[in-house]
Amino acid sequence: MGHVKDYEPKIEAEVARLAELAGDLSVPVPTCPGWTLAELVTHVGRTHRWAVHVLRNRAQERIWSREVPSGLAEGQSGDAAWLLSGAGELLRTLRETDPEMVVWTWGPDKRASWWPPRMLFELVIHRVDAELALGIDPVVPAATAVDGIEEFLHNLPYAAWVTRPLAELGVEGATIHLHANDADGEWTITQGPAGTIEWARGHAKGDVAVQGPVSELLLMIYGRRSPDALTVYGDRALLDRWLTAAAF
Incomplete structure (x- = not known):
């Protein structure tokens, strides 16, 4: 795994790309059955806000993403601007958090450093979902x-x-x-x-x-x-x- 700082520019690039793809949010996403781009963007943005909540509150016990306020009204979907705003908060939080801080994760490592790669690959895969939905051939750089x-x-x-x-x-x-x-x-x-x-x-x-x-x-x-x-x-x-x- 790379160093925490190596993930920030990649997260930034991936989220910018996903926001760019999030034009017509009614497009169905075949690789996430039942979802349109609206659900995809909402899922990713909620995930970012969840990570921010866990890290800022130094959560030691499982909290579900649906328990964290998303800034959306009941039944409302996120859009590109909402996605970018949550990602900005995420990047700020990752920069300000000691990677060695002990915090809840669902993985094997109970440290803050577990979160940046998890957030990157969540983004990479859902950016790919959006590209496949729009008929674009996805590419992930080899090192990534x-x-x-x-x-x-x-x-x-x-x-x-x-x-x-x-x-x-x-x-x-x-x-x-x-x-x-x-x-x-x-x-x-x-x-x-x-x-x-x-x-x-x-x-x-x-x-x-x-x-x-x-x-x-x-x-x-x-x-x-x-x-x-x-x-x-x-x-x-x-x-x-x-x-x-x-x-x-």
């Missing part, structure tokens, strides 16, 4: 995508909404190998007991292996790209079932 895959794998064992469906697959011990062909990135994911996973960098043989651009590998593990866009070796059915269960 490498970081994004590791952030996803690092947090995955703590995402209870994912570990349950993974446990139900009954594939303990199965291995999935990801191999970027345009960046220094290879990872092996091993399915552990009770839906947990372990992962390691480096070359290995998996029950299924997926090769392709690292940006596409990132979008695949987030369920935004079909493995059809990549090269798959081995147990394709295992990959499909795993990706469905692991969807964030």
